[in-house]
Amino acid sequence: MEYNQVNNDTKRLFLGIPLSEKVLCHTVSFIANQKEMQGIRWIPKENFHVTACFIGNVITDQTDNLIQMTKNAISHCDQFCLIFRKFCLMPEKRPYMVWAQFDINENFNKLVADIHKAAGVKFNKNKPSIPHVTLARFKDPGLSKKITTDLNKNIPDMIVKEVVLYESVLKPTGAEYKKLFRFRL
Numbered sequence: 001m002e003y004n005q006v007n008n009d010t011k012r013l014f015l016g017i018p019l020s021e022k023v024l025c026h027t028v029s030f031i032a033n034q035k036e037m038q039g040i041r042w043i044p045k046e047n048f049h050v051t052a053c054f055i056g057n058v059i060t061d062q063t064d065n066l067i068q069m070t071k072n073a074i075s076h077c078d079q080f081c082l083i084f085r086k087f088c089l090m091p092e093k094r095p096y097m098v099w100a101q102f103d104i105n106e107n108f109n110k111l112v113a114d115i116h117k118a119a120g121v122k123f124n125k126n127k128p129s130i131p132h133v134t135l136a137r138f139k140d141p142g143l144s145k146k147i148t149t150d151l152n153k154n155i156p157d158m159i160v161k162e163v164v165l166y167e168s169v170l171k172p173t174g175a176e177y178k179k180l181f182r183f184r185l
Contacts, residue, residue, distance in 0.1 A: 010057040012168045016049035022156040040138045047177050050131045053115045067181050073118035079185045080107035084155035095144045102131040
C-alpha cells in the first residue's frame, strides 16, 4: 500500500480501541477534577481511544484493501481484558502528557503486532506497547506538579471487544476522529 502521500485523495488513518462506558465515565470524572487548570489542552472525550496502530496518510482507494487485510490479520483474536493501572504524567522525565494507563498485556501486544503487520507499518517486537489513552497535552513543565494523578481508585477493567479504523481530520480546533470501520473480536 502507498502511505504518507498528502493530497485530497488521502485519509489520515489509525486503528484504536474505544473505551468502555465505565472506563469513559471514570476518566471523565478524573478530568473534571483537573478542569480549572490553565495551559492544559484536554482531549475531547469523543476522541478517547487506546491506539493500536497509527498508519498515517493512505490513498483513499486503498482503504478497502487495508480493511480486508486488517480483518484477516485479527480474525483469530479473541476478546481480552485490559486492567487499568493509573492516571499518570508521561514521559516520566519531562512530562507533557496526561495518560490513563493500563497494564502491559500479552494479548494487546499480539493484537498490535498483527495490526502493524497487516497495515505494513514498522513495529518493534522487542519493546512491549503500553496500552494508554492520551487525555491531555501541556507545554509548561511546571504544570506537571499541579496535576493530581492520585485518583486511581475503583477504575474498572475493560474488555476489549473491538478495534476501530478511524480517520483523523486535522482542524484548527484540533483533530476530529471519524469511525470508518469496526472490527469485532
